[in-house]
Structure formats: structure tokens, C-alpha cells
Amino acid sequence: MAESPIYTAEQFLEARLELPDAGRWTELVQGKIVTLDPPDIEHGTIVLNLSKVLSLYLHQVDQGYACFELGLLVNRGPDTVRFPPAAIFNSGNRFEETDKVISERKPTVIVEIASTHQRRQLMSDHVNDYVQWGVDLIWVIDPPKQEVLEYVAGSESQVIDINGKMTGGTVLPGFAMKLKDLFAEPVWW
Template structure:
């Protein structure tokens, strides 16, 4: 109705960005106005034009996914897919997936695995926005991801029932494995991702995910001052 005021869940843009975990303003979609977006809006905008979004705090937040992040995610999907298919464990999805974690929170993990334990009928959910909570989710960090954003995502994932989360940093070539939002195991560049109780027997060296990327540039040594 014209003239009807909409009560927003935040007072100003600063409060919204803070609640989203310090997301850069350029990733906030203004159509529809922040605080008023719905799942219908998410489906309308998702992938158009070539942008992926998540729905948080009634706001469409662009999901950053660059060339390097896509390569790393694709390598993981290939390795994970071979293992999951061989042992008929469930199904996996890529970055354009949408999962409703809570009534007003829809996330799109870069990679996810859903066990057939979650789907006893052994068929994948085909809804545009799935309500089936994955067993494993993976976030491949972009330069535009803030630490606060990832912290909030992890809380959302585990509150909804996710059992394992991997956060991969392609620039540092390291990762973190989470069994809870505040239980992180740091994995160094020469370390290995382990499926644990979620994917028993699945392991992948981090180096395998970065094998197709150029070697990191060597750090320049500071010049010594002449005496």
C-alpha cells in the first residue's frame, strides 16, 4: 500500500554492514532495497547478469567468486565427486547452489556435500532453494571476503546443522577445518584436508587444489643498507 512504512531490521547502512560481518558496500544489492528482499527476489536476481547472491538480513549480498576461486573450487569438486560417486555416499553442489539455512537466511557455499543419510530416498533435492542442510560446506576465500563475514557464515552453517566446514585461502594456500564455529584446525600449505566422520577415508593434499595455479611469487628480500 502506498505510503506504508516498512520496518527495517537496521537503522542505517553502517549497522547493516556490521551485522553482515563487514561486507564491502559494493556487494550490497539495492534492488530490492536492503532489508526488504525475499526468496523470490533472490531467485529473480541470482545469476543475473552473471552475479551470484545470498539472502541475509532481508538483503541480497553479492557472492564474490573470481577466476582463481573458481579453479580451486572446481578442483575440489572433481576430487570430491570421484570419491563420493565411487562409494555412493550422496551428492555435491557448486557455487551457484542455494540452501535455506533459516527462514530468512539463504547461503550459497562454494562447494557442498550432502550425505544420503540426509536423503534416505537417495535422490537429490531439486527445489530452486534447497532446505536440505549439507553435511559439508566449503568456502573459497576471495579478496572481497571479510573475516567477520566468514565468521557469521560459519555460525549460520552450524546452527542449521552442517557438520563440517572447510575455509580455503587460495592466496595463502592454506585452509581451516571447522567442526563448530569456534573449533578451527589450521591446515598449512603442505597439509591435507580430511573428511573426518563426514567423509571417512577422504583426504586431499591442499597442494593438489592449487596445482594448476602459478607458483606464488617469491617475496623480495629487503636490501641491506651499506655500511
């Protein structure tokens, strides 16, 4: 059986258009294309709820911006490209990464959602990549447990339960979101 080819991030970007759903649910892991399970409805609800609160916060502080499903080139040789649901940038020109498909710029905050069994299994690899890359704050949202695992650079990780809230600490000063609001079904639902 032939070995699957090793792709660079640039080759992956071209090849993914030929994949089912134009490669929307794929990542590049050490040069190999990995297909992920599509996210579920709860995943979409969480992104919607978080994006509303993030948008208000980012407008109030008038700095930084969020990108959704932006490919992040977290490692070269062999290349690894992750597509977290949200990445927040607090440096560089505002909205600089917004129109890109893949970026090599490191965001300040990454939000992941462990919404399917496969995504839950792969989450430690994602978090390890982000930690090694030097991301300041990582939130891993766990819908089945209704909790968030928070990783802050230079600190111990902590679990926030449904009665708690996500705060930005020194990374996103003044940001706060109750987990009950994060997991709430939209009113129009």
C-alpha cells in the first residue's frame, strides 16, 4: 500500500478545494490531510453565542478582532494547519488576517470546541500545538460536560463549570461570559 503524500500548507490549500465540501472539515497534521467530523448544531450555537459577546467586548475596548475558522499554520516541516472555531488577534493591523484562508500569525486567544467524539479525541493534540506555538490563552469548550478548559500561558489549566464564567484575565482585560449564556439555545430556537 502506497504512503499518502506529505503536503506543505500551500499544497494543502490547493488540494483541499478538490476534497468533499471543498475541504471545509479538513486539517493538515504533520503534512497529512485529516478529515474531521462536521460540527453539530450545538457547536454552531456556541459559536453564535460566543461571537455576540466577543463582538461587543472587542468594540468596547476598540482593539483586536476575531477570525472564525481561520487556518493557523502552527508548525512547519512537516506543516500542521489547524482551523479552530475562533482566533482572536490583539496585535498587528486590525482585521489583517480576516480575508486569509491560512495565516502564520499567532493569535492571542484560540477557542476550540470538542463537539464530536472525534474532535474530543484530537483535542489534546490541538492544545499541545497551540501551547508549543506560544498562544497566551486557549479555551476548549466541552459541550457534553458543559464546561470550559482554560489554558493560560505560564499558569496551570483550570476547568470552569456551568455555574462559572470565562474571563479574559490579563489577556483580554474586562472580558467575561457566563457559561450558562455560552451553552444557551438561541431565543428564536
